[in-house]
Amino acid sequence: MIAYSEVSAFTDTPGQGNRAGVVLGAQELTEAEMQALAAFLEAPETVFVTRMGGGRVRVRYFTPTQEIEFCGHATVALGLTLAQRGHWTQGDLMLETLVGRIPLSLDTEAGVPTRVWMEQRGLETRPAAREVRRELAEALGVDERMIHRGLPLAAASTGLWSVFVPLLDPLILDGLEPDLHRIHLLSDALGVVSVYAYAPMGVNRFAARNFAPAVGIPEDPVTGSAAGALLALLAREGRLPVRGDRACGVVYQGHAIGSPGEVEVEVTLAGQTVTGIRVGGCATLDREGHWTPGR
Template sequence: MIAYSEVSAFTRTPGQGNRAGVVLDASALSEAEMRELAAFLGAPETVFVTRMSAAHTGRSTVRVRYFTPTQEVEFCGHATLALGLMLAQSRLWRGEALELETLAGRVPLQLISEAGVPHQVWMRQQRHEVRPVPTSLRAELAEALGIDARMIHRGLPMAAASTGLWSVFVPLVDPVILDALEPDLDRIALLSGALDVGSIYAYAPMGVNRFAARDFAPALGIPEDPVTGSAGGALMALLAQGGCLPVRAGRACGVIYQGHALGTPGEVEVEVEMRGETVIAVHVGGCAVLEREGVWKREGS
């Protein structure tokens, strides 16, 4: 019997934000069993802890793997947030230095508590990377999202970017257009494959450093991801690098609102460290809340 938790990430309200499966002890599970359990839970991603260790330096290390209902992915922001909450609530993490070992690299976590109660988890994401997207694809991306190319914002960056998982970021002129998108998921899956990314992430400005977003990832088995921490970090870094966010004392901060179109609103907080025009670190944080717990019966047990 394998214990699991289902956690709502980037929200304080169960059933909102983005749901993640969390398995704190997957050391005895095979890869095939992880895939089976992830499919059973049906959350956009499930995170599995395959090893925990405490170093003599006082820094704990947790090795993890992430699975969508159909495949393994290198990194997932909202599942990382959910894992941090469950480690804290299970008293396996009391706020000391903690690093996750992921397929994308090492991800340090920070725990914020209020009156001794775990409140927020922050993660330092992987190195920010950017690839250009040909402007000739502007019309094709617009059609895949179900809009006219004139609805794409010309003053904000359209590019592929990653802080652990690649997405193509498509800026729209208004959040109303974002809410009304009728995406062609088959075309989005084909474009994602052609551009070697996990998703097509549409976003629109709501203020100086506030953005609304929707993330379509049919290539990963996720028609629409409710709230996406990895892409949120990559977007804010892309905007900061492009001079589209105010930078004060070497830091640019912002919030992304996602999930409203699915009835599961959530908020992704991002802080980008800058040195001149260069992104040197991306931090993503938010709240999370436990939805339910259960056990999964392994075949033959």
């Protein structure tokens, strides 16, 4: 029997934020068994620890339908689970993933772990062709005039590619009626995992919704890796206030589907070049259980 945890990430309220499966003892599981357990849990993503020791943890991530290279909210869920179980007590932790090594750090209060921060990979971007703007708007169920002209519309990645679509305000965002089949086709055509719609709520606060039918997730409640890419993209384009060499912001996601969560992001800059991206969040345990392979 394989022990698993279900953890809500980017929230301190069970059942909100984004649910992740966490399996610490996956050393002997085959790829097919990991996929079967991820499908059984039906969480947007499940993270499997395949090796642990010496300040390093090797992991793999699965959606209910396929393996993916990286997942931000599952990483936060894993970090808090490791800390709460006593596997991570001090110093940084190095996560080994299919996109490379991801350093993790931990915030504590009175010795109690409260928040995990993950260093994301460098920002990569691709421009979106002008004609794609209309197609994206129609796929999201809005008129092209609802797209914000002063914020970047582009594909970006710090590990997973998304196309970021700015909308004029959060009310438009809440009212989206996405055509998931069309979004799937557009995602494939653009070479991205998801279509990530966002809208400004303040100078460094944004609301967001993320649609990823291409990897079996109609709407992801809260997406840490994409929030990091978004804030880095905005900082590089001069759309965030910068103090010294840092720009900070918060992304609110999941409210439209009843699972609100918050992602904190810190971006380090050298001029207009992004030199570092940190994504932070809290997490809380929902429930635990056991699964038997082959059943």
